[in-house]
Amino acid sequence: MQQLDQLEQRIGRLEAVIDRWIVQQGLTYNAFAVLYSLARADGGNCTQKDIGEAWLLPKQTVFSTCKVLTEQGLLTQQPDNRDKRARQLCLTDAGRAQALPLLAAAEAFSERLFDAFGSERTAHLLAELDALNTVAETIINAEENRSCGAP
Known part of the structure; x- marks a missing residue:
């Protein structure tokens, strides 16, 4: 953690x-x-x-x-x-x-x-935060599906 x-x-x-x-x-x-x-x-x-x-x-x-x-x-x-x-x-x-x-x-x-x-750093930061959020949502969704009995 x-x-x-x-x-x-x-x-x-x-x-x-x-x-x-x-x-x-x-x-x-x-x-x-x-x-x-x-x-x-x-x-x-x-x-x-x-x-x-x-x-x-x-x-x-x-x-x-x-x-x-x-x-x-x-x-x-x-x-x-x-x-x-x-x-x-x-x-x-x-x-x-x-x-x-x-x-x-x-x-x-x-x-x-x-x-x-800086515009380049800003674009990179926002893109990386979006990517991190997508990964977190994917993991959480998979855990929710497993706890509901879905394969």
Whole structure:
């Protein structure tokens, strides 16, 4: 498990650096996830479920964060016409005033980061992470199939 531990440490370190950048923007990670998602969303709205799935956040976490942002006047929530259990989230004018500069700042940070890292190294890193993920999924799928009695 040593190599998996090393990978987890490196991912954790990178996440901590990104979390520091988010804090510099005056937000929590969860509030950033919601505002950023809405700023990038087609039509300016999406569901709590969309955000939770995209950011791997628990449903209750997204719900609580959206409740706070709604109370702050940054977003509105309405029933989703396609799924009565879901809520469509939409930025208010005040929410757009906060989220759009945040989106621009995030895109600028990303550009500076990956420009400094280099396009070739970035492409290689992403390709290798994709390959590692594929290998991990293959192994886990094989183990699940064996435990279910499949050959």
